[in-house]
Amino acid sequence: xxxxxxYEDAVAAYEPVLGLExxxxxxxxxxxxCGCSTTFGGEPNTQVCPVCLALPGALPVANRAAIEATIKIxxxxxxxxxxxxxxxxxxxxxxxxxxxxxTTQYEEPLCEEGYVDVTxxxxxxxxxxxxxxxxxxxxxxxxxxxxxxxxHGATESLVDYNRAGIPLVEIVTKPVPGTGALAPEVARAYxxxxxxxxxxxGVSDVRMEQGSMRCDVNLSLNKPGAEWGTxxxxxxxxxxxxVERAVRHEVxxxxxLLDEGIKIIQETRHFQEGTGETSPGRSKExxxxxxxxxEPDLAVMEPSREWVEELRASLPEPxxxxxxxxxxxxxxxxxxMQSVVNADAVELIESTIAAGAASxxxxxxxxxxxSRRANEAGEExxxxxxxxxxxxxxxGMVDDGRLNDKLARQVIDGVLVGEGSPAEVAQKxxxxxxxxxxxxxxxxxxxxxxxxAVADKIRGGAHAAAGVLIGAVMKATKGQADxxxxxxxxxxxxxx
Amino acid sequence: xxxxxxxxxxxxxxxxxxxxxxxxxxxxxxxLDRIDAIDGTVKxxxxxxxxxxxxxxxxxxxxxxxxxETFALAGVPIAIKDVVVTKGMPTTAASKILEGWIPPYDAxxxxxxKTARMPILGKTNMDEFAMGSSTEYSAYGKTLNPxxxxxxxxxxxxxxxxAVAAKMAPLAIGTDTGGSIRQPGAVTxxxxxxxxxxxxxxxxxxxxxxxxxTPGPVARNALDAALLHEAISGHDPxxxxxxxxxxxxxxxxxxxxxxxDLSGVKLGVVKEFKEGSDAAEPGVIAAYEAAVEQLVKLxxxxxxxxxxxxxxxxxxxxxxxxxxxxxxxxxxxxVRYGLRAGDDGKHSLEEVMSLTREAGFGPEVKRxxxxxxxxxxxxxxxxxxxxxxxVRTLIKQDFEQAFESVDAIISPTTPFVAFKFGERTGDPYxxxxxxxxxxxxxxxxxxxxxVPVGLSEGMPVGLQVMGPVMGDDITxxxxxxxxxxxxxxxADTAPEIEGK
Numbered sequence: 001x002x003x004x005x006x007y008e009d010a011v012a013a014y015e016p017v018l019g020l021e022x023x024x025x026x027x028x029x030x031x032x033x034c035g036c037s038t039t040f041g042g043e044p045n046t047q048v049c050p051v052c053l054a055l056p057g058a059l060p061v062a063n064r065a066a067i068e069a070t071i072k073i074x075x076x077x078x079x080x081x082x083x084x085x086x087x088x089x090x091x092x093x094x095x096x097x098x099x100x101x102x103t104t105q106y107e108e109p110l111c112e113e114g115y116v117d118v119t120x121x122x123x124x125x126x127x128x129x130x131x132x133x134x135x136x137x138x139x140x141x142x143x144x145x146x147x148x149x150x151x152h153g154a155t156e157s158l159v160d161y162n163r164a165g166i167p168l169v170e171i172v173t174k175p176v177p178g179t180g181a182l183a184p185e186v187a188r189a190y191x192x193x194x195x196x197x198x199x200x201x202g203v204s205d206v207r208m209e210q211g212s213m214r215c216d217v218n219l220s221l222n223k224p225g226a227e228w229g230t231x232x233x234x235x236x237x238x239x240x241x242x243v244e245r246a247v248r249h250e251v252x253x254x255x256x257l258l259d260e261g262i263k264i265i266q267e268t269r270h271f272q273e274g275t276g277e278t279s280p281g282r283s284k285e286x287x288x289x290x291x292x293x294x295e296p297d298l299a300v301m302e303p304s305r306e307w308v309e310e311l312r313a314s315l316p317e318p319x320x321x322x323x324x325x326x327x328x329x330x331x332x333x334x335x336x337m338q339s340v341v342n343a344d345a346v347e348l349i350e351s352t353i354a355a356g357a358a359s360x361x362x363x364x365x366x367x368x369x370x371s372r373r374a375n376e377a378g379e380e381x382x383x384x385x386x387x388x389x390x391x392x393x394x395x396g397m398v399d400d401g402r403l404n405d406k407l408a409r410q411v412i413d414g415v416l417v418g419e420g421s422p423a424e425v426a427q428k429x430x431x432x433x434x435x436x437x438x439x440x441x442x443x444x445x446x447x448x449x450x451x452x453a454v455a456d457k458i459r460g461g462a463h464a465a466a467g468v469l470i471g472a473v474m475k476a477t478k479g480q481a482d483x484x485x486x487x488x489x490x491x492x493x494x495x496x
Numbered sequence: 497x498x499x500x501x502x503x504x505x506x507x508x509x510x511x512x513x514x515x516x517x518x519x520x521x522x523x524x525x526x527x528l529d530r531i532d533a534i535d536g537t538v539k540x541x542x543x544x545x546x547x548x549x550x551x552x553x554x555x556x557x558x559x560x561x562x563x564x565e566t567f568a569l570a571g572v573p574i575a576i577k578d579v580v581v582t583k584g585m586p587t588t589a590a591s592k593i594l595e596g597w598i599p600p601y602d603a604x605x606x607x608x609x610k611t612a613r614m615p616i617l618g619k620t621n622m623d624e625f626a627m628g629s630s631t632e633y634s635a636y637g638k639t640l641n642p643x644x645x646x647x648x649x650x651x652x653x654x655x656x657x658x659a660v661a662a663k664m665a666p667l668a669i670g671t672d673t674g675g676s677i678r679q680p681g682a683v684t685x686x687x688x689x690x691x692x693x694x695x696x697x698x699x700x701x702x703x704x705x706x707x708x709x710t711p712g713p714v715a716r717n718a719l720d721a722a723l724l725h726e727a728i729s730g731h732d733p734x735x736x737x738x739x740x741x742x743x744x745x746x747x748x749x750x751x752x753x754x755x756x757d758l759s760g761v762k763l764g765v766v767k768e769f770k771e772g773s774d775a776a777e778p779g780v781i782a783a784y785e786a787a788v789e790q791l792v793k794l795x796x797x798x799x800x801x802x803x804x805x806x807x808x809x810x811x812x813x814x815x816x817x818x819x820x821x822x823x824x825x826x827x828x829x830x831v832r833y834g835l836r837a838g839d840d841g842k843h844s845l846e847e848v849m850s851l852t853r854e855a856g857f858g859p860e861v862k863r864x865x866x867x868x869x870x871x872x873x874x875x876x877x878x879x880x881x882x883x884x885x886x887v888r889t890l891i892k893q894d895f896e897q898a899f900e901s902v903d904a905i906i907s908p909t910t911p912f913v914a915f916k917f918g919e920r921t922g923d924p925y926x927x928x929x930x931x932x933x934x935x936x937x938x939x940x941x942x943x944x945x946x947v948p949v950g951l952s953e954g955m956p957v958g959l960q961v962m963g964p965v966m967g968d969d970i971t972x973x974x975x976x977x978x979x980x981x982x983x984x985x986x987a988d989t990a991p992e993i994e995g996k
Binding site for chain 1: 580581587589594597599600601603698699700701702703705706707733734735736737820822823826827829831832833845846849869872873874877881
């Protein structure tokens with residue numbers, strides 16, 4: 001294993017320059033150049049046709065919905081949209097690429113020259129976008145018989161072409177200097193923001209764990225004031241956390257080499273999820289000559305300015321702007337808002353408020369009890385079987401005094417297992433607060449009788465001791481009493 | 497003339513079937529029998545589908561007997577060049593690499609032929625992947641020229657041309673990338689048309705050079721070709737390079753031409769072709785000039801036009817076409833279909849791909865893949881592929897400028913009559929010269945037809961008529977007008993072939 005510097009030593013001596021290339025699978029109904037379905041997880045080779053299998057004679061036809069989605073992404077990233085653009089062929093042999101060339105874009109991308117603004121540690125950073133272009137995905141190869149699923153030692157290689165031809169948007173940043181020690185966080189913030197922007201457009205589910213969003217991290221180091229160094233390109237970075245870790249590792253690894261006077265070679269590296277390290281792949285010296293040339297099977301695209309303006313007008317509020325607006329509306333501190341964003345709860349809270357809950361209650365439920373349930377279940381918050389409307393209903397019942405916190409949590413149990421709406425669960429499970437004063441008074445009398453010493457203390461003015469009696473009453477009523485009311489009854493009965 | 501079914505033109509057969517003079521089954525059987533009798537000698541077909549052809553013929557006969565409406569060429573059989581994909585029927589592009597491949601789908605033009613209910617006789621021989629001018633590069637043996645079995649039938653579509661010339665099919669489909677319909681037409685005394693690029697769908701055409709490939713008709717005269725042209729032409733949403741515009745009225749134009757009136761028609765002759773005429777055989781030039789005289793008699797006016805960039809057409813073509821081919825042919829790797837070599841557990845995937853391509857491709861295909869790969873390589877792409885694209889633009893401009901002053905441009909179709917087998921395989925450049933006059937219109941995208949106009953050394957000579965983009969009708973009109981000056985079609989005077 002190569003030597004590593006500590007991160008602190010590394011960034012004290014060198015300045016990192018970042019670059020990020022992100023691939024996003026569009027969730028168009030059909031593939032980029034044919035009518036095959038793009039549904040994830042189908043039986044191998046069931047979503048294929050002569051075009052995406054590259055049978056002799058088959059020809060591509062570009063998917064308009066994919067072009068539209070790419071233009072939307074470009075506009076949302078503040079890019080200019082080409083008036084004249086075309087596809088190109090990138091030629092190289094690989095068994096999961098049916099044509100042995102990838103139809104992509106080369107010198108004339110659909111979108112160019114944009115930017116994404118992010119904030120890290122209260123400081124703003126502008127990540128400039130070089131290009132956004134449209135291309136097609138490859139199939140997937142499965143190596144059978146080898147120890148690790150790798151080609152080495154495999155007895156058979158199986159190829160699934162279901163993914164071949166799914167539209168892929170590649171978003172390439174310009175080099176990002178000036179992030180200093182915050183390079184890992186800026187990289188993560190950029191990828192997060194990009195994900196949120198694309199998600200807000202509704203053109204991809206941008207799930208890194210499913211591979212519908214994939215990231216390559218470019219990084220170089222230079223001494224302050226010196227020219228930029230040679231970069232490496234780390235592939236296989238498949239979570240937001242990994243983006244951060246990959247940058248951190250490359251900073252540590254490259255700085256150690258540079259300290260020893262060793263030149264960084266321009267190469268592709270692979271991120272290892274297990275160790276958080278990068279390992280060498282193909283070096284650019286032995287890289288393929290892709291022999292790009294304009295794709296003669298596809299017509300040139302000339303997106304009309306009317307169309308582009310129509311799409312621009314249809315863009316949703318940018319996520320960053322929306323977050324700032326909601327934070328103000330919900331009166332949240334920066335940290336709280338950050339928690340909401342991290343929990344992916346913005347939409348959920350917004351919908352809960354729309355369904356009638358106060359913002360503080362909506363935030364409390366989603367970040368508190370429901371986040372805890374999601375963690376326990378190992379699920380995402382949005383995957384819980386409870387709707388924002390149900391959360392609002394639950395809070396309404398609390399506000400009306402029909403549920404206390406404990407009962408409300410029991411109601412949630414029922415909702416999550418599909419017993420119905422909060423009202424239905426409360427009714428079925430008999431989870432209403434006991435508001436029958438006679439019954440409560442009887443329970444209080446019993447508690448006083450059973451705890452004479454405590455009762456004396458309270459009579460003596462030690463009101464805090466009421467907790468013991470409240471607990472006993474709650475136990476007797478199986479928690480279905482409102483603690484506030486019980487306390488009042490106790491104090492009234494034991495008042496001087 | 498003759499009463500034999502196989503001597504009839506497609507138009508005559510169509511009328512005969514419709515009017516009940518004979519059935520489609522009789523017609524189809526006649527051609528199938530002819531194939532049985534003489535194709536052992538000519539070797540125009542790689543695959544014959546007697547059963548399928550007769551089934552279609554029987555359907556047409558039933559429809560006609562029931563008084564149902566049928567398409568113009570219903571019941572008239574056709575042969576299809578083996579580069580066009582046919583569902584359930586072997587399609588090899590005359591390459592070993594596709595031996596045994598049975599396509600699961602039909603090319604658009606095959607769908608249209610099936611819609612028109614034309615019985616498909618089979619698939620015809622060609623140069624492998626349509627690369628060649630003699631059909632000598634077929635992986636399945638050469639096709640002989642019915643006019644002289646010691647000579648080539650042209651290429652790449654030598655099989656389709658020979659099938660029509662030897663009356664084994666009244667009509668055939670060809671494809672033309674640099675002259676592969678027109679040059680075989682010229683050297684076999686048949687009529688061949690390369691339509692405007694994009695006016696006939698390429699979907700299901702095994703790609704050689706995507707920006708040049710054009711499917712088109714092979715026939716015995718202009719009218720037959722025009723009938724087939726209209727049957728297969730028209731916009732196809734599955735081909736992004738297809739032109740979405742009405743099909744030029746080529747049938748009407750062929751009929752108009754047949755009246756023999758060309759008054760007011762201006763025909764351009766390319767100054768640079770004339771100056772470079774040392775490449776053309778004297779006999780070819782003589783036959784061509786005699787044809788021009790006939791056209792003048794019909795009222796055409798001859799105008800000299802200058803197309804200076806035509807001098808670079810051949811090298812331009814031999815950079816663009818191989819570049820595209822090197823990429824188009826990358827899919828033949830043994831992974832998904834066709835030949836797979838070296839898959840014995842001892843070779844890596846990369847080696848299997850390499851061994852497959854080594855074993856599966858013939859010498860001319862390899863030559864062009866290497867040429868194209870080189871022309872697109874880093875460091876060379878600007879000087880070769882890039883420069884060629886610029887010259888292509890200049891050639892288009894030459895055409896556009898010429899068509900400002902003329903209605904069509906005429907030339908010999910090919911500089912020489914059918915040569916003897918083996919005469920040009922040793923020197924690729926000598927082979928490439930066969931397409932000297934046909935390549936410019938491929939680079940431009942406009943239509944061109946070759947019509948037989950006479951003989952030189954007893955072998956047929958063709959006149960090429962080139963038109964502006966989507967001006968296919970004028971090319972048919974001029975060609976049909978020439979035909980009207982002849983007592984008999986040249987195609988009818990071919991020597992009788994002896995069966996084996």
